Amino acid sequence: MTTRDSTTDLAWRKSSRSGSNSNCVEVAELMSGMAIRDSKDPAGPALVLPKRAWSKFLVTLGSSALDRV
Secondary structure, eight states: OBOGGGTTTSOOBOOGGGTTOSOOEEEEEOSSEEEEEETTOTTSOBEEEEHHHHHHHHHHHTSSGGGGO
16 A cells, blocks of 8 residues: 555546546556555555556456455
């Protein structure tokens, strides 16, 4: 987990499907991976995933693995 001090200058983005809804997750690309934060709290903490963990996360989202949780 990182603090806002190290993620304030990042280019944050959210899905175009989010519309004007403020209950979104935003992501920002880092050299070493991806940062993830809650759009309702942009000054709050961000979760930072290394590239390998981010890739595994995306694969899991696209699979039926979450159906078993």
